[in-house]
Amino acid sequence: MVQGSGFMVHRFKDGSTFRLLLGLFCALTQCLSLNVASRRRPSRRRIFSHSGGLLHRCSFSFLSVKVNSLTLSSFMAEGNSQLNNLVEENGTSELPSHAEGAAELSPPSKKEGDDSKDVSKKKKKKSKSKKKKELIQQTDPPSISVLDLFPSGDFPEGEIQQYKDDNLWRTTSEEKRELERLQKPLYNSVRRAAEVHRQVRRYIKGILKPGMLMTDLCETLENTVRKLISEDGLQAGIAFPTGCSLNWVAAHWTPNSGDKTILQYDDVMKLDFGTHIDGHIIDCAFTVAFNPMFNPLLEASREATNIGIKEAGIDVRLCDVGAAIQEVIESYEVEINGKVYQVKSIRNLNGHSIGRYQIHAGKSVPIVKGGEQTKMEEGEFYAIETFASTGKGYVREDLECSHYMKNFDVGHIPLRLPRAKQLLATINKNFSTLAFCRRYLDRLGETKYLMALKNLCDAGIVQPYPPLCDVKGSYVSQFEHTILLRPTCKEVISKGDDY
Structure with a gap:
């Protein structure tokens, strides 16, 4: 199989038959490219080899156009020149026997560059879809909610x-x-x-x-x-x-x-x-x-x-x-x-x-x-x-002691120390009845709060939870x-x- 002039061609021993068919194919493809108004609905045609074997079973849509003999002759000449070029490239005037297979005429294939473009487009689409499907991964150290x-x-x-x-x-x-x-x-x-x-x-x-x-x-x-x-x-x-x-x-x-x-x-x-x-x-x-x-x-x-x-x-x-x-x-x-x-x-x-x-x-x-x-x-x-x-x-x-917690069911208890009232407001806002420790109060900017904290504990508003220890x-x-x-x-x- 050789590749030339935009066609993939099986060579025949019968060169004249091949020239005729190649010229006819060029004529047909040229007709398809003509911008001629259609007068009738397209008809279906099939092309077979004269030797009785199936040359190429394909369908073409023909437009109703006038193709004079001069135009057809030029197309035939074009087919002859293409075949001569193929023969010259291979260095022989003899074509392989019919045993190698029937002649197959195919429409012009896409250029390699076009194929690579199509593949790259598909890859881009796939990569975009993959990115959409990918879940966010946790960092190390963890920082993502x-x-x-x-x-x-x-x-x-x-x-x-x-x-x-x-x-x-x-x-x-x-x-x-x-x-x-x-x-x-x-x-x-x-x-x-x-x-x-x-x-x-x-x-x-x-x-x-x-x-x-x-x-x-x-x-x-x-x-x-x-x-x-x-x-x-x-x-x-x-x-x-x-x-x-x-x-x-x-x-x-x-x-x-x-x-x-x-x-x-x-x-x-x-x-x-x-x-x-x-x-x-x-x-x-x-x-x-x-x-x-x-x-x-x-x-x-x-x-x-x-x-x-x-x-x-x-x-x-x-x-x-x-x-x-x-x-x-x-x-x-x-x-x-x-x-x-x-x-x-x-x-x-x-x-x-x-x-x-x-x-x-x-x-x-x-x-x-x-x-x-x-x-x-x-x-x-x-x-x-x-x-x-x-x-x-x-x-x-x-x-x-480091752990403290406001009692869950405590009601209103009057406090005399203003600092204790202020500390209780901080506790209510940030912890409510959840447990907290001194470091948490330090983090909130509280200072010199130990006396006020003791006052809240003595009043029964806050409960201290000292460490619990077995024997040393x-x-x-x-x-x-x-x-x-x-x-x-x-x-x-x-x-x-x-x-």
Whole structure:
């Protein structure tokens, strides 16, 4: 096959036949290009070889035009010259035999440049469509709000667990499904808060290392939360101070301004922080230990939390959840520096129900057997948290206080100190009944407020929450998730790939 004069041509042994056909084809294509008014509807014609074989089966639309013999002769001459050129280029006057195939006449092909232009146009269209479909990716360190990462406004749901036994019918109940559809805005709010928690803790786990100043750690975490949640006063933000309690300190410790505590290799740190949207709180915690000898201690509280979540459900008694948790925790032992310790549940620490702008909504979830006979109810939020200790399994208040929270049901109480009134106004505006710490007041520009803060505590308006500690020298681990008892199923809202 050779290419020339804009045609792909199979050469024939019968050159005269080929010349005739080529000239005729040139004439026909030239007729098509003439701008002549049509007098009749186009007719269909087919061209065949005289040898009986099919030369080229194609259709042409002919216009009714007059083509004189001189014009046809010129077209024939043009065909002869094209064929002679082909023969001269190949250096022979003999054409291949008919066995090579029938002559095929094709319309002029596109130039290579035209093909490349078409391909480039298609690529551009594809690249534009891909750009439109591409989702925004989170930066490192995280700085993009989850609202931008999920432009549809629908956030990932947590882990779904089905109810058991007498509540199994809820899974397929149309009535219960309709109740859930009505609650979709609420569910989406807590899922947004949970997605922020997941992304922040993933980032923090990646940068944690011995030698970090605890104040820097907390401020990095909190500033990341503020960015990702699009902090907006009481509508979206941090739910309570970042707890980073070390070793025998089980809960409620965060550094005050000026604290120089440094994270050590042999520390066991409980990282407990919260997020909220419109007062709907995610309370979630995990434990970090660089030294692998503490792994059994961490595993005790992690597994106990998972068991507590599994046991929880509508109409389940809180004491039954506590019994299941204690059984898991106290099945563990841990060897620390050559000494074996029996792991214990901390009997005076509990999980709790969560309300809107209320971190402790009234119900407690024990982590030991006995206790409350109260049942869990449909629609409730719970923080299922467990504490495993190598100490006595009992905590007391100790160390300098950093956590404070305005009492949820407090009414109007007259205050004499103007500074206390001013501080209360700041608390109401920025925290309402959400917990806060001294660093948060410092960040708002408050100074010399300790006396006024004490006055608010003494008046019963604000409640202090000092650190809770087991015996010195012991180690405590903690894991926690927020769950929602939906009408049809149980959703572990804060669940992630990490725990």
